[in-house]
Amino acid sequence: MRNVSQEHPASDLVGTFQSLWLTEIPSGHSQKLCDYVGMAAVAWANNDYIMVTQYVGKKTSRLLLFPVAHLEDALLIDEHALIPLVPPELRPALRENDHVFIEGSRVEHDILYVSVWGYGQHDKNGFRWHCEYALSQHSIACTEMRASH
Secondary structure, three states: OEEEEOOOOOOOOOOOEEEEEEEOOOOOOEEEEEEEEOEEEEEEEOOOEEEEEEEEOOOEEEEEEEEHHHHHHOEEEOHHHHOOOOOHHHHHHHHHOOEEEEEEEEEEOOEEEEEEEEEOOOOOOOEEEEEEEEOOOOEEEEEEOOOOO
């Protein structure tokens, strides 16, 4: 895996774009995974997936999951993708907070484990969920984590 900065003329207002590439060591064959702005955390998930958490500015992050066998079939999980998947009582946290972060931790037995957290107008003291995304069913189950007193 390698990261490449894209060069642009100073007159372009494009920001600092980076690209993530997957390179097969034996053959030297490279394939671009994605472009991003800002920071990205990249991890292997059980040798079948590459997880990329893209931190988009200081207010949000999103998760990309690339199946190694079919990189073009990447799964994108951001706050907009989650809204129709979570129960109605959880949706205001995604819609009404201006800081929402989605981070993947691992994949086990067709389940992608995801943390969703944030804060803002709706949740001034913040919210945190632990979620399990069923890859074959494209469904998610989230548990709210309450602060202990």
